[in-house]
Amino acid sequence: MQRTQExxxxxPDWENFYPRPVSDKVPFFNKDGRVYDxxxxxxxxxxxxxxxxxxxxxLREVTQHKDGADYVSGLLSDKRAMLYFAQPSTRTFMSxxxxxxxxxxxxxxxxxTSTSSEVKGETPEDTVRTFSSYxxxxxxxxxxxxxxxxTAWLMNRTGRPVxxxxxxxxxxxxxxxxxxxxxxxxxxxxxxxxxxxxxMVGDLKRGRTVRSLSYLMKNYSGIRLxxxxxxxxxxxxxxLEFLKRHGIPYEETExxxxxxxxxxxxxxxxxxxxxxxAGESKAVDYSPFYFKREHLKDIKENCIIMHPxxxxxxxxxxxDADPRAMYWRQERNGMWARAALIAYxxxxxxxxx
Ligand code: NCD
Numbered sequence: 402m403q404r405t406q407e408x409x410x411x412x413p414d415w416e417n418f419y420p421r422p423v424s425d426k427v428p429f430f431n432k433d434g435r436v437y438d439x440x441x442x443x444x445x446x447x448x449x450x451x452x453x454x455x456x457x458x459x460l461r462e463v464t465q466h467k468d469g470a471d472y473v474s475g476l477l478s479d480k481r482a483m484l485y486f487a488q489p490s491t492r493t494f495m496s497x498x499x500x501x502x503x504x505x506x507x508x509x510x511x512x513x514t515s516t517s518s519e520v521k522g523e524t525p526e527d528t529v530r531t532f533s534s535y536x537x538x539x540x541x542x543x544x545x546x547x548x549x550x551x552t553a554w555l556m557n558r559t560g561r562p563v564x565x566x567x568x569x570x571x572x573x574x575x576x577x578x579x580x581x582x583x584x585x586x587x588x589x590x591x592x593x594x595x596x597x598x599x600x601m602v603g604d605l606k607r608g609r610t611v612r613s614l615s616y617l618m619k620n621y622s623g624i625r626l627x628x629x630x631x632x633x634x635x636x637x638x639x640x641l642e643f644l645k646r647h648g649i650p651y652e653e654t655e656x657x658x659x660x661x662x663x664x665x666x667x668x669x670x671x672x673x674x675x676x677x678x679a680g681e682s683k684a685v686d687y688s689p690f691y692f693k694r695e696h697l698k699d700i701k702e703n704c705i706i707m708h709p710x711x712x713x714x715x716x717x718x719x720x721d722a723d724p725r726a727m728y729w730r731q732e733r734n735g736m737w738a739r740a741a742l743i744a745y746x747x748x749x750x751x752x753x754x
Contacts, residue, residue, distance in 0.1 A: 415555075418554060441576055443616050447620040447621070480537045482507070485529065493568050496581075537564075547571075574609055579614045603672065612636075619643075633685050634672075657690055671711065708731070
């Protein structure tokens with residue numbers, strides 16, 4: 402309550418607020434020195450990442466036995482979360498849902514806005530405000546850029562703010578995907594991420610996962626990035642600027658075979674043609690950006706192959722059997738990383754570690 406009053410007195414209107422740099426906005430989404438609304442990858446620093454990874458590791462250990470599973474599922478049995486997914490989702494939805502269940506948070510969901518009162522003319526803002534009458538957390542995916550952030554901002558100005566977690570906003574950000582991606586790197590390299598060469602491949606322009614993952618790279622030293630994409634789908638300048646500012650070397654190239662040889666991690670992505678305005682993706686030859694079975698002999702012995710999924714043709718199914726194919730484990734890592742994050746937001750992570 403105290404926080405709401407503070408926020409109301411110091412916050413300008415949304416139109417003035419949202420164009421500000423993320424670094425200026427982050428304090429408004431923190432509470433008592435912790436991340437409260439998880440909206441941007443830039444909110445994760447190295448210490449927080451390590452804390453969340455240790456919590457996630459511990460959760461998977463503890464829940465192997467019924468006693469441990471019962472213990473952690475009691476930690477947040479007084480909390481309820483709303484999953485509002487206004488964009489298609491299989492993994493992120495299932496992963497958050499099961500993450501909630503691991504730590505005992507009860508869940509409700511809206512996945513199809515045509516079944517909500519928005520069809521009666523209610524604004525999306527009023528609809529999401531309604532959720533906070535019933536639940537203690539909102540986990541949300543939305544096609545409109547800034548909508549998740551706006552929800553958090555609005556919520557923080559009400560008498561009953563609840564934390565908002567971004568499950569994917571437009572083309573812009575997918576912070577918890579980046580969290581699980583870095584958790585996957587952390588597990589694959591025994592915690593040693595410094596000095597790695599990370600190669601991101603595909604539709605880098607419209608893929609929110611590679612954008613959020615790029616932000617997280619600032620937390621590790623000696624990282625080198627290769628952005629491999631068709632010229633139409635190059636990484637946006639704002640991310641390149643960010644990397645320059647943080648002294649992270651990167652190259653932009655179309656030579657996938659060249660970049661993969663020295664890679665420690667290859668992060669594949671699909672073409673994001675749902676963002677097409679006039680079918681422009683059809684004019685792009687995406688096949689040079691496929692990881693094929695024959696590439697397995699060209700990559701390092703301990704290189705890992707990642708993908709946020711869903712995949713189309715960009716990774717040969719024959720690659721799945723190779724121990725370096727990490728995407729199915731990456732998917733599962735997401736549930737543990739998200740459970741750790743939710744536990745952290747509610748302040749019970751210390752009871753897990
Ligand atoms: C990604 C997304 O939704 O941005 N999927 C996911 O959350 N695992 C990537 C994609 O859809 O290509």
